[in-house]
Amino acid sequence: MAKKLKATCQSPANIAFIKYWGKKNEKLRIPQNNSISMNLSNIYTITTVEFSEDYPKDSFELRNEPVSEKEKKRVFEHLDRIRKKAGIAYKARVVSINNFPKSTGLSSSSSGFSALTLAACLAAGLNLSKREMSKLTRQASGSACRSIADGFVEWQAGNNDKTSYAYSLFSSDYWKIYDVVVIVSKEKKQVSSTRGHALAKTSPFLKKRLEKMEKKIKDLKNHFKNRDFSAFGELSEKEALNMHAVMITSSPSLLYWTTGTLNLMKLIQQWRKKGLEVYFTINTGQDIHILTLEKNLKRLTRKLKSLKFVKKIIVNKPTLGTREIKKHLF
Numbered sequence: 001m002a003k004k005l006k007a008t009c010q011s012p013a014n015i016a017f018i019k020y021w022g023k024k025n026e027k028l029r030i031p032q033n034n035s036i037s038m039n040l041s042n043i044y045t046i047t048t049v050e051f052s053e054d055y056p057k058d059s060f061e062l063r064n065e066p067v068s069e070k071e072k073k074r075v076f077e078h079l080d081r082i083r084k085k086a087g088i089a090y091k092a093r094v095v096s097i098n099n100f101p102k103s104t105g106l107s108s109s110s111s112g113f114s115a116l117t118l119a120a121c122l123a124a125g126l127n128l129s130k131r132e133m134s135k136l137t138r139q140a141s142g143s144a145c146r147s148i149a150d151g152f153v154e155w156q157a158g159n160n161d162k163t164s165y166a167y168s169l170f171s172s173d174y175w176k177i178y179d180v181v182v183i184v185s186k187e188k189k190q191v192s193s194t195r196g197h198a199l200a201k202t203s204p205f206l207k208k209r210l211e212k213m214e215k216k217i218k219d220l221k222n223h224f225k226n227r228d229f230s231a232f233g234e235l236s237e238k239e240a241l242n243m244h245a246v247m248i249t250s251s252p253s254l255l256y257w258t259t260g261t262l263n264l265m266k267l268i269q270q271w272r273k274k275g276l277e278v279y280f281t282i283n284t285g286q287d288i289h290i291l292t293l294e295k296n297l298k299r300l301t302r303k304l305k306s307l308k309f310v311k312k313i314i315v316n317k318p319t320l321g322t323r324e325i326k327k328h329l330f
């Protein structure tokens with residue numbers, strides 16, 4: 001009987017506290033700086049990949065959402081990388097499902113490309129270490145390489161394909177930080193992250209940002225070591241604004257925020273003044289991630305639910321990285 005070249009994986013999106021913005025090498029996705037993130041327990045992608053001689057060409061279907069030709073091409077190019085590594089020529093059928101809307105800044109590429117990489121590698125019989133898996137994933141989408149490892153993760157920028165990969169700094173049970181994702185609009189973002197990265201170098205502030213990066217990373221790691229939530233939250237919020245300063249001052253300018261985003265940022269800073277310890281971070285999109293501790297969750301969610309412009313909230317804890325699951329999507 002022919003061997004079944006099929007596997008299914010589940011992978012979390014991740015939120016970066018120290019952001020990846022700008023690349024030293026666009027093609028290989030070598031970032032300008034190290035970044036540090038946490039895997040999110042309730043925002044994930046499930047992907048099934050099957051290679052077979054019966055498939056005349058590659059196909060990719062995302063359940064519940066349309067996929068553009070450009071997005072399909074990115075998936076097929078990644079399959080080519082994996083086929084080359086595994087020494088197989090079969091075409092593949094890929095089916096994915098996200099439990100959240102894509103292209104709104106919730107990092108669908110991080111969960112999507114990490115799930116695709118592991119599922120395709122397992123289906124092709126490629127048994128790679130987590131480090132190798134992270135390098136391979138990075139070539140499809142940078143932030144996705146951080147979703148491969150467990151819990152809290154650092155992506156070492158490196159200088160080339162061999163030295164740029166992510167690894168776990170702390171396991172998911174090290175610190176119970178919550179990330180409450182607040183969807184303020186279901187609008188799709190106008191400029192993709194990939195295009196945005198390429199514009200980073202047009203900002204006069206990118207150089208300044210990178211000069212301070214080493215110290216920032218050292219400080220964040222110390223706050224983790226001491227489990228100092230206030231220092232951690234302050235640093236994360238400042239870092240998100242720092243990255244957005246680069247985006248806003250790029251040519252053309254990238255302004256991802258909507259009025260809902262800005263309203264919520266201001267409210268978060270006010271709530272904090274009144275003793276509710278919450279901080280925000282935000283990626284390329286309008287949705288906000290609120291960082292907090294368990295003791296503040298009830299009060300925070302009550303406040304969020306009373307806001308008219310809040311469409312949905314998703315409460316996340318730290319979680320494991322990409323993993324195989326037994327139930328296939330087809």
Ligand code: DP6
Pocket residue numbers: 015016018019020021029035107109110140141142143144193194195197282283284
């Ligand atoms: C703002 O990983 O989506 O979310 O490598 O081109 O796929 P590509 O970019 P992507 O960029 C993510 C940028 C960010 C910050 C971060 O997650 O670190």
